[in-house]
Amino acid sequence: MAFPIKAHGALKLLPNQNNRGRIIIEAHRGNSIAAPENTLPAIEQAILLGVDRVEIDLSVSKDGELVIMHDPTVDRTTNGSGQVSQMDWSELKELDAGSWKSEIYKGTPIPRFEEVLELCKGSTMLNIDLKDAGAVPAMVQMIKKYGMANKVVITGKIPECAKAIRETGISLTMFYEATPTVLNLLAEGQSSMAIQVAVEEARRYMLPGFLFHFGWITPEVVHTAHKHGLAVCVYDVNTDESAQKMLDAGVDAIMTDNPTWISTYILQH
Numbered sequence: 001m002a003f004p005i006k007a008h009g010a011l012k013l014l015p016n017q018n019n020r021g022r023i024i025i026e027a028h029r030g031n032s033i034a035a036p037e038n039t040l041p042a043i044e045q046a047i048l049l050g051v052d053r054v055e056i057d058l059s060v061s062k063d064g065e066l067v068i069m070h071d072p073t074v075d076r077t078t079n080g081s082g083q084v085s086q087m088d089w090s091e092l093k094e095l096d097a098g099s100w101k102s103e104i105y106k107g108t109p110i111p112r113f114e115e116v117l118e119l120c121k122g123s124t125m126l127n128i129d130l131k132d133a134g135a136v137p138a139m140v141q142m143i144k145k146y147g148m149a150n151k152v153v154i155t156g157k158i159p160e161c162a163k164a165i166r167e168t169g170i171s172l173t174m175f176y177e178a179t180p181t182v183l184n185l186l187a188e189g190q191s192s193m194a195i196q197v198a199v200e201e202a203r204r205y206m207l208p209g210f211l212f213h214f215g216w217i218t219p220e221v222v223h224t225a226h227k228h229g230l231a232v233c234v235y236d237v238n239t240d241e242s243a244q245k246m247l248d249a250g251v252d253a254i255m256t257d258n259p260t261w262i263s264t265y266i267l268q269h
Contacts, residue, residue, distance in 0.1 A: 023266055024253035026053040026127060028235065029070065033258040036101035037077060038068045039108050040119060047123045051259050053153065055127040055235075056116060060135045065089035066113035066142065070131070076100070078110065085132070113139070117146040127255075129156035136161055140168040159205040175211040175233060176202040186216055195221045199228050209233060209252070214242050222250045240265065 030042025031049060038057055046054045057070040062085060074080045074087070078095040089112075098108025120126055126148070128139065143149055153173040154165065162174055178186070178194075179201060185194035198210060209231030212221075217234055225232045233253035237243055243265045246254055256262045 023247075023251070024052045024233070025259055025263055025266075026055055026233070026235075026253055026255040027051045027259045028055050028255045028257050029057065030054055031259060033261075036098045036105050036108055038070060038111070039097055039105070040111050040115060041098070041105060041108060043111075043116060043119055046259060047120065049259050049263075051124060052253070053125040053127045054120065055129060055155075055255055057129045057131050057156070058113060058135055058139060059084045059131045060138070061089045061092055062086050063088045063090075064138065065092070066135055066138055067092055068111045068113060068116060070129075072131075074110075113142055114146075117142060117148060121146055121148060121151070124151075126152045128152055128154050130154060130158070130161060131156055133157050133161050133164070136164050137168065140165065140170050140172075143172070144170060155211045159201060159207060162205045162207065174205075174207055175209050175231075176205065176207045177211050178213075191216055191218065191221065195224045199224060199230065202230055203228065211235060211255075214246055214251075217246060217249050217251060219249045226250070237262065244269065 027046035029037035030039065031045035032042055035042035035045050043054050043056070056068050059067050059069045061067055067084065069084050071077065073083055074092070074095060077100055078097045079099060080095040092110050095110055096107055097110045098105030143152060149170055149172060153175055155175045155177055158174045159176055165172055165174065176198065178198065182194045182198050185197060202210065210225060211233045214234040214237050217232065222232050231252040233255065234246055234251050235255035237246055237254045237256045238258060243262060247266065247269055254262055
Protein backbone atom coordinates (compact mmCIF):
# COMPACT_ATOMS: atom_id res chain seq x y z
CA MET A 1 0.00 0.00 0.00
CA ALA A 2 1.43 3.38 -0.99
CA PHE A 3 1.30 6.37 1.33
CA PRO A 4 1.86 10.05 0.58
CA ILE A 5 5.36 11.40 0.96
CA LYS A 6 4.18 14.81 2.13
CA ALA A 7 1.30 16.04 4.18
CA HIS A 8 1.24 19.60 2.90
CA GLY A 9 3.55 21.69 0.75
CA ALA A 10 6.63 20.58 -1.17
CA LEU A 11 9.52 19.06 0.70
CA LYS A 12 12.75 20.98 0.33
CA LEU A 13 16.27 19.78 0.95
CA LEU A 14 17.55 21.24 4.16
CA PRO A 15 20.29 23.86 4.11
CA ASN A 16 22.36 23.52 7.27
CA GLN A 17 25.17 26.01 7.40
CA ASN A 18 25.62 29.35 9.10
CA ASN A 19 28.32 31.38 10.76
CA ARG A 20 28.28 29.02 13.74
CA GLY A 21 29.42 26.08 11.63
CA ARG A 22 27.49 22.92 10.98
CA ILE A 23 24.96 21.71 13.52
CA ILE A 24 23.58 18.18 13.28
CA ILE A 25 19.84 18.16 12.55
CA GLU A 26 17.87 15.20 13.81
CA ALA A 27 14.24 14.43 12.92
CA HIS A 28 12.32 13.38 16.03
CA ARG A 29 10.34 10.23 15.16
CA GLY A 30 10.76 11.21 11.52
CA ASN A 31 9.21 14.33 10.04
CA SER A 32 6.63 14.16 12.80
CA ILE A 33 5.32 17.69 12.31
CA ALA A 34 3.68 16.55 9.08
CA ALA A 35 3.42 12.76 9.14
CA PRO A 36 2.45 10.24 11.82
CA GLU A 37 5.39 9.74 14.14
CA ASN A 38 7.51 6.58 13.96
CA THR A 39 6.01 5.46 10.64
CA LEU A 40 7.68 4.82 7.30
CA PRO A 41 6.11 7.94 5.69
CA ALA A 42 7.52 10.14 8.48
CA ILE A 43 10.94 8.54 8.16
CA GLU A 44 10.94 8.76 4.36
CA GLN A 45 10.01 12.43 4.50
CA ALA A 46 12.91 13.08 6.88
CA ILE A 47 15.27 11.28 4.50
CA LEU A 48 14.05 13.37 1.56
CA LEU A 49 14.57 16.51 3.62
CA GLY A 50 18.23 15.56 4.05
CA VAL A 51 18.44 15.40 7.83
CA ASP A 52 21.62 14.10 9.44
CA ARG A 53 19.86 11.57 11.65
CA VAL A 54 16.35 10.17 12.05
CA GLU A 55 15.30 9.32 15.60
CA ILE A 56 13.04 6.30 16.17
CA ASP A 57 11.76 4.46 19.23
CA LEU A 58 12.43 0.74 19.47
CA SER A 59 10.07 -1.55 21.36
CA VAL A 60 9.44 -5.31 21.45
CA SER A 61 6.18 -7.18 20.90
CA LYS A 62 5.08 -10.10 23.08
CA ASP A 63 6.44 -12.58 20.54
CA GLY A 64 9.78 -10.80 20.15
CA GLU A 65 9.27 -8.67 17.03
CA LEU A 66 11.19 -5.38 17.07
CA VAL A 67 8.66 -2.62 16.38
CA ILE A 68 8.80 1.15 16.17
CA MET A 69 6.63 2.65 18.90
CA HIS A 70 7.32 5.30 21.52
CA ASP A 71 4.64 4.74 24.12
CA PRO A 72 4.31 1.55 26.19
CA THR A 73 0.76 1.29 24.82
CA VAL A 74 -0.61 1.65 21.28
CA ASP A 75 -3.53 3.80 22.46
CA ARG A 76 -2.26 7.28 21.53
CA THR A 77 -0.98 6.65 18.01
CA THR A 78 -3.14 3.83 16.66
CA ASN A 79 -6.77 2.76 16.50
CA GLY A 80 -6.02 -0.02 18.96
CA SER A 81 -5.55 -0.38 22.70
CA GLY A 82 -3.13 -2.33 24.84
CA GLN A 83 0.46 -2.75 25.95
CA VAL A 84 2.95 -3.23 23.11
CA SER A 85 4.79 -5.83 25.17
CA GLN A 86 1.59 -7.83 25.63
CA MET A 87 0.57 -7.91 21.96
CA ASP A 88 1.86 -10.26 19.27
CA TRP A 89 3.10 -8.89 15.96
CA SER A 90 0.08 -10.46 14.26
CA GLU A 91 -2.09 -8.05 16.27
CA LEU A 92 0.16 -5.00 16.00
CA LYS A 93 0.57 -5.18 12.23
CA GLU A 94 -3.19 -4.84 11.70
CA LEU A 95 -3.44 -1.51 13.55
CA ASP A 96 -3.87 1.86 11.83
CA ALA A 97 -1.00 4.10 12.99
CA GLY A 98 -1.78 6.99 10.65
CA SER A 99 -5.40 8.15 10.91
CA TRP A 100 -4.85 9.93 14.23
CA LYS A 101 -2.54 12.36 12.39
CA SER A 102 -4.48 12.80 9.14
CA GLU A 103 -6.96 10.91 6.98
CA ILE A 104 -4.40 10.89 4.17
CA TYR A 105 -2.35 8.48 6.27
CA LYS A 106 -5.23 6.16 7.02
CA GLY A 107 -4.05 2.55 7.10
CA THR A 108 -0.40 3.35 7.74
CA PRO A 109 0.96 0.40 9.76
CA ILE A 110 3.34 0.23 12.69
CA PRO A 111 6.72 -0.53 11.09
CA ARG A 112 9.11 -3.28 12.03
CA PHE A 113 12.69 -2.33 12.82
CA GLU A 114 13.90 -4.28 9.81
CA GLU A 115 11.73 -2.20 7.48
CA VAL A 116 13.26 0.97 8.89
CA LEU A 117 16.79 -0.33 8.36
CA GLU A 118 15.90 -1.25 4.77
CA LEU A 119 14.56 2.26 4.18
CA CYS A 120 17.44 4.11 5.83
CA LYS A 121 20.40 2.02 4.63
CA GLY A 122 22.55 4.21 2.42
CA SER A 123 20.33 7.25 3.01
CA THR A 124 20.65 8.55 6.57
CA MET A 125 21.84 7.76 10.07
CA LEU A 126 19.49 6.50 12.75
CA ASN A 127 19.20 7.39 16.39
CA ILE A 128 17.65 4.34 18.04
CA ASP A 129 15.89 5.30 21.27
CA LEU A 130 15.87 1.96 23.07
CA LYS A 131 12.63 1.56 25.03
CA ASP A 132 13.10 -2.03 26.17
CA ALA A 133 16.38 -3.47 27.41
CA GLY A 134 15.20 -6.86 26.21
CA ALA A 135 15.52 -5.64 22.63
CA VAL A 136 19.32 -5.50 22.76
CA PRO A 137 20.25 -8.95 21.34
CA ALA A 138 17.79 -8.80 18.43
CA MET A 139 18.60 -5.13 17.75
CA VAL A 140 22.31 -5.85 17.51
CA GLN A 141 21.71 -8.88 15.28
CA MET A 142 19.60 -6.79 12.90
CA ILE A 143 22.12 -3.95 12.80
CA LYS A 144 24.82 -6.48 11.91
CA LYS A 145 22.61 -8.05 9.24
CA TYR A 146 22.26 -4.71 7.47
CA GLY A 147 25.85 -3.64 8.02
CA MET A 148 24.78 -0.43 9.74
CA ALA A 149 26.97 -0.37 12.84
CA ASN A 150 28.55 2.84 11.55
CA LYS A 151 25.19 4.37 10.70
CA VAL A 152 23.39 4.22 14.03
CA VAL A 153 23.65 5.80 17.45
CA ILE A 154 21.89 4.39 20.50
CA THR A 155 20.05 6.44 23.12
CA GLY A 156 17.48 5.43 25.70
CA LYS A 157 18.46 2.85 28.33
CA ILE A 158 22.01 4.28 28.13
CA PRO A 159 24.15 3.98 30.22
CA GLU A 160 21.95 1.19 31.63
CA CYS A 161 22.43 -1.06 28.57
CA ALA A 162 25.90 0.06 27.51
CA LYS A 163 27.65 -2.99 28.98
CA ALA A 164 25.11 -5.43 27.50
CA ILE A 165 25.48 -3.88 24.05
CA ARG A 166 29.28 -4.05 24.18
CA GLU A 167 29.18 -7.65 25.33
CA THR A 168 27.49 -8.61 22.06
CA GLY A 169 30.80 -7.86 20.35
CA ILE A 170 29.59 -4.87 18.34
CA SER A 171 30.97 -1.34 18.56
CA LEU A 172 28.14 1.19 18.54
CA THR A 173 28.04 4.88 19.36
CA MET A 174 25.93 5.37 22.47
CA PHE A 175 24.87 8.68 24.02
CA TYR A 176 24.36 9.16 27.73
CA GLU A 177 20.92 10.23 28.94
CA ALA A 178 20.28 11.67 32.38
CA THR A 179 20.22 9.07 35.16
CA PRO A 180 17.98 9.40 38.25
CA THR A 181 20.88 10.93 40.17
CA VAL A 182 21.30 13.67 37.58
CA LEU A 183 17.54 14.24 37.32
CA ASN A 184 17.30 14.62 41.10
CA LEU A 185 20.06 17.22 41.09
CA LEU A 186 18.29 19.12 38.36
CA ALA A 187 15.02 19.01 40.29
CA GLU A 188 16.91 20.55 43.22
CA GLY A 189 18.21 23.34 40.98
CA GLN A 190 21.81 22.09 41.10
CA SER A 191 22.59 22.34 37.38
CA SER A 192 26.36 22.73 37.83
CA MET A 193 26.58 19.63 40.01
CA ALA A 194 24.29 17.73 37.62
CA ILE A 195 26.57 18.24 34.62
CA GLN A 196 29.63 17.33 36.70
CA VAL A 197 28.01 14.03 37.70
CA ALA A 198 26.86 13.42 34.12
CA VAL A 199 30.40 13.96 32.84
CA GLU A 200 31.80 11.55 35.43
CA GLU A 201 29.24 8.89 34.50
CA ALA A 202 29.76 9.37 30.75
CA ARG A 203 33.49 8.92 31.24
CA ARG A 204 32.95 5.83 33.42
CA TYR A 205 30.86 4.19 30.71
CA MET A 206 33.16 5.50 27.94
CA LEU A 207 30.35 7.34 26.14
CA PRO A 208 31.18 10.11 23.63
CA GLY A 209 28.40 12.53 24.47
CA PHE A 210 25.00 13.35 25.84
CA LEU A 211 21.38 13.54 24.78
CA PHE A 212 19.63 16.00 27.09
CA HIS A 213 16.37 17.91 27.13
CA PHE A 214 17.01 21.46 25.98
CA GLY A 215 15.40 22.89 29.11
CA TRP A 216 18.46 22.66 31.34
CA ILE A 217 21.10 23.39 28.73
CA THR A 218 23.19 26.51 29.33
CA PRO A 219 26.52 27.72 27.91
CA GLU A 220 28.11 26.46 31.15
CA VAL A 221 26.72 22.95 30.65
CA VAL A 222 27.97 22.79 27.05
CA HIS A 223 31.35 24.26 27.94
CA THR A 224 31.83 21.72 30.74
CA ALA A 225 30.96 18.87 28.38
CA HIS A 226 33.19 20.18 25.61
CA LYS A 227 36.16 20.51 27.97
CA HIS A 228 35.96 16.73 28.32
CA GLY A 229 35.51 16.19 24.57
CA LEU A 230 31.85 15.23 25.00
CA ALA A 231 29.21 16.19 22.45
CA VAL A 232 25.92 17.76 23.55
CA CYS A 233 22.80 16.73 21.66
CA VAL A 234 19.42 18.13 22.68
CA TYR A 235 15.82 17.17 22.03
CA ASP A 236 12.36 18.76 22.07
CA VAL A 237 13.52 21.93 20.29
CA ASN A 238 10.39 23.17 18.53
CA THR A 239 10.21 26.94 19.09
CA ASP A 240 12.27 29.95 18.05
CA GLU A 241 13.03 30.64 21.71
CA SER A 242 14.38 27.17 22.42
CA ALA A 243 16.34 27.13 19.14
CA GLN A 244 18.02 30.43 19.91
CA LYS A 245 18.87 29.28 23.41
CA MET A 246 20.56 26.17 21.98
CA LEU A 247 22.47 28.10 19.35
CA ASP A 248 23.72 30.53 21.99
CA ALA A 249 24.75 27.63 24.22
CA GLY A 250 26.75 26.04 21.39
CA VAL A 251 25.15 22.60 21.24
CA ASP A 252 26.32 20.05 18.67
CA ALA A 253 23.02 18.52 17.56
CA ILE A 254 19.36 19.51 17.68
CA MET A 255 16.45 17.08 17.59
CA THR A 256 13.13 18.53 16.47
CA ASP A 257 9.66 17.60 15.25
CA ASN A 258 10.06 20.17 12.46
CA PRO A 259 13.39 19.76 10.63
CA THR A 260 12.51 22.19 7.84
CA TRP A 261 11.90 24.99 10.33
CA ILE A 262 15.02 24.37 12.43
CA SER A 263 17.24 24.26 9.36
CA THR A 264 15.88 27.60 8.16
CA TYR A 265 16.23 29.09 11.63
CA ILE A 266 19.85 27.97 11.93
CA LEU A 267 20.64 29.34 8.48
CA GLN A 268 19.18 32.75 9.38
CA HIS A 269 20.81 33.06 12.78
